[in-house]
Amino acid sequence: METNHLFKTFGKGSKLTRIETNECVVYTRVSSAKQMDGLSLDVQMKGANEYAERHKLIVREYFGGTYESAAKDERKEFQRMLAYLKKTKYKISKILVYSLERFSRNDNSIWLSMQLRKLGIEIISTTQPIDTTNPAGVMQQKMLFMFGEMDNALRRQKSMAGVKEHLIQGEWVTSPPVGFDVIKHNKERKIVANDLGLTIKKMFYWKAKERMPNVEIQKRLTSYGLNYCLRRIGEILANPFYCGKMVHKALEGEVADGKHEKIVSEAIFLEANNIMAEKKLGLQTKKERTEIALKRFMKCASCNQPMRGYIAKGYEMPYYKCNTPGCKCNRNANEVNNRFAGMLEGFKIDDQYIPLLKEQLFLTFQEHNASLKDNEEMIKRQLTDIRQKLDRLEERFIVEELTADLYHKYKSKFEKEMEEIEEQKANNKIEMSKLEDYITVSLEFACNLREMWALGDYAQRQELQNALFEGGIVYDRKKDECRSTGNNEFITEIARISGNFGIFPTANKKNLMLTSVGAGRA
Ligand SMILES: [Zn+2]
Incomplete structure (x- = not known):
């Protein structure tokens, strides 16, 4: 126009x-x-x-x-x-x-x-x-x-599974928090309190018995020669390791009893933390909750600010919330997740196109295979080259142009190079054989987006949603729906690949485009 x-x-x-x-x-x-x-x-x-x-x-x-x-x-x-x-x-x-x-x-x-x-x-x-x-x-x-x-x-x-085994046995395998030393006793690894541990013990008592604010604790610590920031003090007081308990992400939210020395009793630890709980500084689990995986990634439709995720205390109910003062965009996270999953369902590729898409992807990858073949030839040339060098080296040794020392030195150098190139050659082949897996897995991605997201943990969900929607999504509280802010690249790209190669009969191509456009609006 x-x-x-x-x-x-x-x-x-x-x-x-x-x-x-x-x-x-x-x-x-x-x-x-x-x-x-x-x-x-x-x-x-x-x-x-x-x-x-x-x-x-x-x-x-x-x-x-x-x-x-x-x-x-x-x-x-x-x-x-x-x-x-x-x-x-x-x-x-x-x-x-x-x-x-x-x-x-x-x-x-x-x-x-x-x-x-x-x-x-x-x-x-x-x-x-x-x-x-x-x-x-x-x-x-x-x-x-x-x-x-x-x-x-x-x-x-x-490796997490290995760490978990040790933790269940009561053994802390990495370095302990401040106030502890690792010692070897009768060839056994032991974690014991050190001098600093005594001061930390005092911190717990100040908190539990004197109800001392953290700022006051901070002041008092400076008289002991310790300059701790408030965050550090909060972390120490909230770490149950000091009362003999172990928390670790390998334990997946569970708590284990440690074999290490206790600095304070469980009662003192809990007392100190009850006080903090009133001020909402209490024991916080670091583990991210799967239910609120859309937080930050999802924006509020009315004010375009990233939404927060939180678990309501008492009810244990997950929520997403817009942080803008006055904006009443707040919604049960399970509901929002359902809307999002529904949106993913809309991106589903019709089963009848799968075999065709598979063929398309094969064609695309075949182009890259050509360059892998290039690589293979280059590797072959390098190998011949080194073999010639080795032969020449041997000749020179035989005719006594070279000392035994030099001969062996260069021989092992060339042999090592050859090994490395052989390894590269093997690697090149592995990549080629992975081709089928790549294609199968990528199509599984495209066909089961909803299930994959629903089954994922916090990190996996985030990874998938970020890969699918580069621009993020918005949540519209009034319509109670999730929308993408850009095109769905994954689907449009698959559609484009098929377009590029023109293997689809026109009618099918049209259907496919419609499918992807429809999906984009879902
Ligand atoms: Zn808002």
């Missing part, structure tokens, strides 16, 4: 501006010195450099793990990279990583990749190249991240 420009101010959404440059940085990850699940730094670096060379990219900086890196250093490295990306004079448009699953061993990776995308930066896997400039590619990247995170969740669950 010629007059369309007049309506521009009513337009929705904005065009993603992305300036493609050939400037990039490399980010490597090494999870442990033992290399339990991956490849060495050298192999990752080599992979990245070769990728850069093949695609004519200039690597401006390297970030990432060293063999000794712990999770904390890793986070620091990541922050360092983000800071660099923001201030560098180069127009960096890509971060090369070895594999997306590896990169996603980071909480909130979906959110993170979104943030980077806003900066005009794409994360590119050198082993699973995905074109993230089109919607289909973005969806696949999201899927890979999601698998990485699911994998993480499973690992965490496993």
Whole structure:
């Protein structure tokens, strides 16, 4: 329409501006010195450099793990990279990583990749190249991240199960709170109170017997040479570890009896906390409640503020509430959750399209297989290259051009390189064989959104809802309904993939588009 420009101010959404440059940085990850699940730094670096060379990219900086890196250093490295990306004079448009699953061993990776995308930066896997400039590619990247995170969740669950076993036995495996020391007695690990523990004992008595406000406790502690902030004091007084009890997220809300020394009796602890309960500073369970997983993610439709979630004391009833003074948007969370689940049900893909979609996804992935094949050939070349070097080395040793020392030194160097490349080769194949799983799982996602959300715990629910609705959702108290603020990317992207490949007969395509449009409005 010629007059369309007049309506521009009513337009929705904005065009993603992305300036493609050939400037990039490399980010490597090494999870442990033992290399339990991956490849060495050298192999990752080599992979990245070769990728850069093949695609004519200039690597401006390297970030990432060293063999000794712990999770904390890793986070620091990541922050360092983000800071660099923001201030560098180069127009960096890509971060090369070895594999997306590896990169996603980071909480909130979906959110993170979104943030980077806003900066005009794409994360590119050198082993699973995905074109993230089109919607289909973005969806696949999201899927890979999601698998990485699911994998993480499973690992965490496993190690949590180990921690739980110890806790049930009364053994605190990590470091104890202030006021305790860990000692070895007859080869046994024991947790005992130290000098500071005596002062903490006093804190409990001041609170329980003298009903002393925390500010007063804070003042008195300074005369003992202790500068504790009020939050810290609150945390200490609310930690039942001091009376012999253990709480831990591995215990999933349960309390266990510890074998460690008690600093105060249970009676004193409870007395101290009853006083605090009156002031609503009482014992708070840190565990997030599944019933209020939409909090903050969901906004109030009338004032566009993120809604809070809370559990009403006494009734144990979950609620969502808008925090704006005067706004009476307050609703039973179970009801709102039902509305949200109903909304997800609306996004369901009709069963009859599943086989067709499966075919579509296969086609999309086949394109990426082509680049994996590329990779395979490159690996083959590298292997031949090293074998030739080894042969040459042996020749020179035989004709006594080389000493035995040097011969062995280089031989083991080349052999090690060869091992690493072999490993890379194996990895490349694994990725290919995962293809079918990726597709099946992604379709399961699309078909069972409602069930998946309903079955998830707090974190899983949040992960799913964030992946589905980048713009969040709103709750309309007057109509008692949930609405999405943007398009549902997941569904529209699947629809677009089918559109891109044109495999659907026109009639089916139309139906599919209708399904997705209908879903968008649900
Ligand atoms: Zn409101």
